[in-house]
Amino acid sequence: MLGIHDFWLFVASGLLLNVTPGPDTAFIVGRGLQFGWRGGAAAALGVGTGCLVHVAAAAVGLSALLMASTLAFSVLKWVGAAYLIWLGARMLLSKPSDFTANAGAAPTLSIPAVFRQGMLTNVLNPKVALFFLAFLPQFVAADAPNKALAFLVLGLIFVVNGTLYCLALAAFAARAADRLRRSGTVLQWINRGLGALFVALGIRVALART
Structure with a gap:
């Protein structure tokens, strides 16, 4: 469908990334x-909107590049594999202290301002753009009839799943904040599990036939 392959691996990887x-x-x-809930939900929706911007940019830019050259697609997948391995290695070396939530901003922000902050924090993070450029092509065939549409479909699925999780996280944070802030060790092992998955995915791509 649309040249998308390993769809369930994509969904599983996306869900692990979201958590x-x-x-x-x-x-x-x-x-x-x-x-509280309203502030957390506004932040989650802002982050999701920022991800949509990255997905659209990846689809438009990559489609033009990949339509011009199959070789460019192969090169991008190699670069993406290297990036995923590097990112996974960093996750495997994570520490519990890396995941302490910081609630340091002044409590005078409006809810729309929280939304804008969440969106801009995500849009202006170059690592998010690089991740989408590296991650989405791993699940689109080089001869896909419409690569841009495939990227958009995968990106939309990723963003919807991520936003639903973030809304649940916002509700949980509003009700059980103290316990969540003390769960650094648990979050560390979740991060390491995803790191191992990214390293394995990167190796899989690197060893696959082009």
Whole structure:
């Protein structure tokens, strides 16, 4: 369908990524601590909107490049494999202290301002753009009839799943903030599990025939 392959591996990888703590998670938890459910939900929706911007940019830019050259597609997949291995290695070396949520902003922000903050924090993070450029092509065939549409479909699935999780996280943070902030060791092992998955996926791509 649309040249998408290993769809369930993509869904599983995306779900694991969504539950992995990082800057967006800390932002959502922090706003949930400060402003309750409404603040956490606004942060989650802002982050999701930022991800949509990255998905659209990846689809438009990559489609033009990949339509011009099959070799460019292969090169991009190699670069993506190297990036996924590097990212996975960093996750495997994570520490519990890396996942402490920071709720340091002043509690005078409006809910729309929290939304804009979440969106801009995500849009202006070059690592998010690089991740989508590396991750999405791994599940699209080089001869796909419409690569841009395939990227958009995969990206939309990823963003919807991520936003649903982030909304649940915002609700949890608003109700059980103290316990969540003390769960650094658990979050560390979730992060390491995803790191191992990324390393394995990167190796799989690197060893696959082009």
